Amino acid sequence: MPWACQNDGMVSLLADSLSKSYSTPDSELDVLVDVSLSLAASENLAILGPSGSGKSTLLAILGTLDQPSSGTLKIGDADPFQLPEPQLAEFRSRQIGFIFQDHHLLPQCTVLENVLVPFLASGSAGAVEIDEATQLIGRVGLADRLLHRPAQLSGGEKQRVAIARALVRKPILVLADEPTGNLDSRTAEEVSRLLLELQVEQESMLVAVTHSQQLADSMQRRLHLDNGQLVEHV
Template structure:
């Protein structure tokens, strides 16, 4: 189910980096619109700017020119504190390296984003338990990351990204460190939870197999997004 008006609007996005030889252009200006419930895979060669694009969409870096609006709001018009709150409340991140805290249990790792917001109350813990049950980890709540497999690490990371019920879920090579069977399972999980939670999912990946499973697929070439036909 998608909304009639776009949730994410990107307009003429560009990104340059200063170098001794002059500006290095990574993104050359493109538009993108997506709504809740949609899922987009972005592929492209190494160095094409895929991760840079995710950092911009996740408000971890600012564009050189252009606009990004999520639910009508531009994070780059906010001060640093407001921007951090915006990220925590509206955006979930899943990285290639899961970044779980080794000293925390599975349940505690999932609840970490809540600590920067309203706090991890009983309602938050219930939601965390429900998410972990949904991904097949109900019997791992008190385990530590060192006791989990690679696929289990990523499933915990997906739950952590969803705990705040984000509008936008960003996944950066989420299956890059996994074997083919586990990668397929994690890919299915992302797409299933995208539909169930009605998030907006954007995933950058080198895996053409994973990208082919997404309803939309764009390739980042020479700094611009090109929609791929199904």
């Protein structure tokens, strides 16, 4: 398949001059303006900025959930926006993991079933997938919560499940939108440490948009997005 990528240390993310604008009755609203960034395998990056600065829009484009008005994106060997929609959906399912501020767990499903959700996009989960998911749930410290449902979990535990779900297919890119935003400071620190440990172990790339200086300071690189433009964070 033309979009297949391997996590072999050569995988990279390259966004070049991404812009996003929306038409309004009176003018064009520029949300992103010539945003460029690159990442190598195992590298992580925090993007900071005020509310409304375009952070979530940028994350949506990097995650191929939205298309830029102009500019190009390359993830590994793939130019995802050149793929037909069915192949793009499969690429996204296999190669990109998402973590949100609100965990978005399915309330009727167990921890194990929630972590297995990414496999459902391409069929079903077999014995190998279930074993891998079970091991990853243990790795995030929830081996004794395997059959619990989200209502039986604390906020930190729910976010650990969300991390396991994002990483279960060993994606080459993990995108996190305020992953510690709903957690107290102690739990946020624990979740941040776990996320970074697993990301490095899997040699994936991680981009996190955050208001948390604590999370940003724990990451290798920091950029600042303001008025749609990305600059080095000082």
